[in-house]
Structure formats: C-alpha cells, structure tokens
Amino acid sequence: MNHLTARLQQAQPYALGLFRIVVGLLFACHGAASLFGVLGGAMGGGTIPAGTWPGWYAAVIQLVCGTLVLLGLGTRGAALLASGSMAYAYFWVHQSHALFPLQNGGETAALFSWTFALLIFTGPGALSLGTLFGPKAPATASGTRTGRGPAGTENASGGKKRGAPMAA
Numbered sequence: 001m002n003h004l005t006a007r008l009q010q011a012q013p014y015a016l017g018l019f020r021i022v023v024g025l026l027f028a029c030h031g032a033a034s035l036f037g038v039l040g041g042a043m044g045g046g047t048i049p050a051g052t053w054p055g056w057y058a059a060v061i062q063l064v065c066g067t068l069v070l071l072g073l074g075t076r077g078a079a080l081l082a083s084g085s086m087a088y089a090y091f092w093v094h095q096s097h098a099l100f101p102l103q104n105g106g107e108t109a110a111l112f113s114w115t116f117a118l119l120i121f122t123g124p125g126a127l128s129l130g131t132l133f134g135p136k137a138p139a140t141a142s143g144t145r146t147g148r149g150p151a152g153t154e155n156a157s158g159g160k161k162r163g164a165p166m167a168a
Contacts, residue, residue, distance in 0.1 A: 013126040014125070014126045014127065016123075016126070017072070017126040017128060018127070020069055020072060020075065020124055020125055020128075021127065023069060024066045024067065024069030025066070025070050026066070027065065027116075028063055028067045028070060030062045031060065031061070031062030031063025031064070031066055032063055034055065035047060035056075035063060054088070054093075058085055058089060061085045065079070065116075066082070069082065069116070069124075071129045071130075072124040072125075072127065072129050072130045072131070073129050073130050073133070075123060075124035075130060076120050076123060079116040079119035080116070082116040083113050083114075083115075083116035084113075086110070086113035086116065090113060093106070094106030
C-alpha cells in the first residue's frame, strides 16, 4: 500500500464523520423548515399543518433523525428510519409522476434514501457523541478493554495495530 493510500485510510473515519454531520444537518433543516417555517419554510413558505399525512410526520422524522445522525447518537437506527421514510417519499409521492428522479422531482428523496442506507452499514465514523456516551467496550479475558476507535484500527489493548496493512 502506498503512502497516500495509507494516509487516506487513516482519515477515513473522520471523512465519514464529517459526511454524517453534513447529511444530518441538511436533513434536520428540511424538517425544521416544514415544521417551523424557518429557512424558507415548507415548499417555499409556511409550515405543514400538524398531523397532516404524510408531510407532517415526514418533517418530524427529518428533524429528529437528522439531529440524531448529526450528533452521532443512534446513527444506524436513525439512518434506517430516515432511509425508509425517503424511500416511501420517492415511491409513493414522486414516482407516480415519472420513472426517473430527474423527471419526477424525487432527486432529493432518492439521494437521502441511499445516503442514509450507506450510514446504516458504515456507522457514525469519528466525531460521534455515541462513542462518548455509548456503552464501553467489554473487557477481554486478559482484563484489558478493547479499543473504541474506528473498526479495525485498534487492538485489544487499545493501541494501534501493527503488521501488514490490509489490501484496499
């Protein structure tokens, strides 16, 4: 593995963390706009009336799940709910107008759905409050705790792994 690839591998958890923060912020802003009329409001102005199906419920999911993803708390569960809600929005609201997202106005719903689906599998990355407040790693048979860093970067004593790098 060359030097650049090794450096990029080291930065990967932080890049994923920043990605998660930006996506969570954007998603929460959609919910806040719809619920409170801020940032231009729902569909160019105003708010969605409370209890209106499915718009108001979607806005609540956007605000709550976006905030959780932004903070890195319960990222996988919040991403699962957010991804599902955006898949619903795409297939039930947008796809009836045309097949492709560019034709039916569903680009944002499709992108958010796939983005959150990715976060389900990758987890929060670095810079997550979940790593600060989440359960501590269990002790091993030798009494040491396993590391809390990004997957595959620390050994049972919490130190960096040594030896042959993994192929990319």
